[in-house]
Amino acid sequence: MTDQEVPSDLGRLWRLSTSSRLGRPAELDVDRVVRAAVDLADRDGLDGVTLQKVAQPLGVTKMSLYRHVGSKDELFELMADHAAGPAPDLDANLGWRDGVRQWASAIRARYAEHPWMTDVPTSGPPRGPNAISWMDALLRVLRDTGLDLGTQVGVLNVVSGQVRHAIVLARQLEEGRRGTGLSQAEVEQNYGRTLAALVAPNRFPDAARLFAADVFEPHSEQLAEAPADQDFTFGLELILDGIAAAIDRTGAD
Known part of the structure; x- marks a missing residue:
């Protein structure tokens, strides 16, 4: 596939070169637009990102952004790939x-680092160079x-779904x-004690148990680790056990 056959949005995502125009160099490019949008999202969340707000710190009009970003959805994809960055080099x-x-x-x-990334709509498989680098890194592990x-x-x-869900x-x-002054451990403790008084064994026997x-x-060992870390680790270890079972079946076959 030649550069000319690559869809324009994918070309911008991969920063494929475009034919040079006569006259003075453009004052704006995709990277500047994306960095400004990421800075805005880091501060105000994804809902705070509009083309008008991105244009303001760049000193340009909203319409001028369309020369570099085809749509708001495309901008979100560009932002997510930029924020993801290249995958780390895992120990071989x-x-x-x-x-x-x-x-x-x-x-x-x-x-x-960029909590708003979980709010970016998933419209298909990963396409950007940084997203592909993360794919490549895990495939190498496997x-x-x-x-x-x-x-x-x-x-x-x-x-990747487990990571996203846990966050x-x-x-x-x-x-x-927020506003309760309670920790997650205290919320769960109150939940357990309240439901213990309401859930009748004759109606919900296993839930009552x-x-x-x-x-x-x-418990002391749970208090040493944040509940979010516990949930993430627990879910990931279950998945790892499932992967191990799949590998064992492959060996048996």
Whole structure:
């Protein structure tokens, strides 16, 4: 595929060169627009990003941005790829399990730097150079597992989905506690104790058994780790166990 055959939005995402125009150089380019938009999102969230607001600090009009960004949706994709940055170089000597752990922790850290990234709509598979670098890094970790490429892509989707879900859940729980003065551990403790008094064994036998236990009472080892970290780690380890089972089946076959 030649540069001329690449869709314009994909060409901007990959920063493919365009034919030079006569006259003085343009004062604006895609990178400046994207950096201004990312700065705005870091400060005000994704809802705070409009083409008009992006244009203001650049000293240009909203309409002039359309020479560099085709639409607001395209701008969001450009922002997400820029904020993700290139994937880290994972230790080639890591086993697949530790490699997936490091990959998941690294991309989680990027989301922590730019929380608005979880609000960017997912309209399809990753397309940008930085997004592809993250894909490439995880595929490299899984290369020698015996899993076929389709399964490896499935692992990518599940692991990245776990990271995204854990971050969104933690943020929503934090927003729900706002103004209460309670920690997440205290909220869960109150939840367990309240429902224990309401859930009758004759109506909900297994749920009653849950609330009668001390599952929602904070334990010392749990207090040492933030609930968000616990949820992230628990979910990731379940996924890793599932990947291990898939690898074992591949070996058996």
